[in-house]
Amino acid sequence: MITHELFSDTDFLKAVFDTITDGVVVMDGEGLILACNRHSLEITGATEQQFIGRNAYDGKAVVYREDGELFPVEELPGYITSKTGQPQEQVIMALEKVGGGLVWLSVSSSLIHLGAKRYVFTISRDITLRKRSEDKLKLSEQKFSNAFNFSGTGTALISVTGEWLDVNPALCSMLGYTRDELLNSTFQEITFAEDLPAEELLMRQALEGTRDSYSLEKRYTHKGGGTLWVSLNGSLVKRADGSPKFFIAHITDITPAKSLNKELEKNNRTLEVITSDLARSIRQLEEFNRIVAHNLRGPAANIRMILEMLMESDSEVQREEYLQLLQQSSDNLNGTLEELMQILDVRLNKEIPYNDCVLEKTIESITQQLQADIKRKRATIIPDLAVPVIPYPHIYMESIFYNLISNSLKYAQEGVPPVIRISSYREGRRDCIRIADNGIGIDLEKYGSQVFKLHKIFHKGYDSRGVGLFLIKNQVETLGGTISVESRPGEGAAFTIRF
Secondary structure, eight states, rough: OOTTTTSSTTTTHHHHHHOOOOOEEEEEEBEEEEEOOOHHHHHOOOOOHHHHSSTTTTSSSSOOOOSSSSSOOGGGGHHHHHHHHOOEEEEEEEOOOSOHHHHHHHEEEEEEEEETTEEEEEEEEOOOOHHHHHHHHHOOOOOHHHHHHHHHSEEEEOTTTTEEEEEHHHHHHHHOOHHHHHHTTHHHHHBBBBHHHHHHHHHHHHHHTTTTTEEEEEEETTTTTSSSEEEEEEEEEOTTTTOOOEEEEEEEOOHHHHHHHHHHHHHHHHHHHHHHHHHHHHHHHHHHHHHIIIHHHHHHHHHHHHHHHOOOOOOOHHHHHHHHHHHHHHHHHHHHHHHHHHTTTOEEEEEEOOOOEEHHHHHHHHHHHHHHHHHHTTTEEEEEESEEEEEHHHHHHHHHHHHHHHHHHHOOOOSSEEEEEEEEEEETTTEEEEEEOSSSSHHHHHHGTTTTTOOOOOOOTSSSSHHHHHHHHHHHHHHOOEEEEOOTTOOOEEEEEEE
């Protein structure tokens, strides 16, 4: 490929010349191409005949600068070197190849003196692949820059120790700080203190390699004051060797949504309270209905029994006594009806009024209502009232005592006079009542799960509909209390109410 007499007798130099991987061209001082190596032909797409002997500055070669403009002949590296003698280093240009296409070159030139003759020596390196990669990188960087700066989402580059490396305008607007203010601080400084440990844990896990990205909801302190809720999505950017470089965070203001959710939760809680109040009111009405049907049934039966005893008695003294009992039972029945009517008049959305229930008077009222059974069965009632007064709805308290005492009388052992012990005491911050008897008891191993269920009867042959204990449990639990039972067959039963 070397045809000029300069190298015509030097085959070794020609072979070495062709092994150079860059394109090498030798020109005289006027730009006439005297010699070139094989790679220069590959780069330009020209044949040896097209290349050797032509003037490099004849304007036929189409060359572009990096900005896309045509490269003036007088600015070509070889031309400048030929005119000034100054070498040129790594000048970037794009050359249109003879057969079509564009090749990017990094061209250097220098001047060589051989005796009285001057030669311009140029080396062209094909950087097309590198240039394409650089262009792609620049395009990617430009796209990232556009996405970063013009995004409506707050975006930040954060160092592995928390410094703001870069922030976009959307984030500055969101947080109220200028770009310089943020770049001179750390994210820790404006993060709500309670939220910082969770975020630092996620970042530490990313640095340790257990996760690549993370998401969380957190709070920032706004420059103008107040708290800002955001949704943050972070990811770790690594270097080529895998070492951590920085975090990129996308931050969205969710304060309005949080406020809306808070208001929604508040409304839901209000709705739950209203629903609970309504359900409680319905239960109360149902309980009142049961009280009317169940509690008045006993006094009515008691009046009927006294009337029968009155009609059968021939003794004036007994008849007088029965009339007094009848009067007391009638008065108690009227009193119960009046209290029921008062409670039923309470509006559904109000609590049942509490009273200071004097337990001694409550027990006295119930024993008067059950006087006939007490006398007939020769029952003994033993009060032990360490807590004499308990705040509670009076009608509920009477219902509890009436049902438990009447059950103790009803389920007494045959031939054994009932002994009913009533005690009140404090257990922690709770008032408690315990009513225990020596009756036939309940087999809790068999019926334990059914004791307080509606219409459950554990002893046949007794006038019972299985309502009383169910009613007591509902009354007690409606107002936050509990009821429990201890019992064995033949050993009586003991019921404990914790208010």
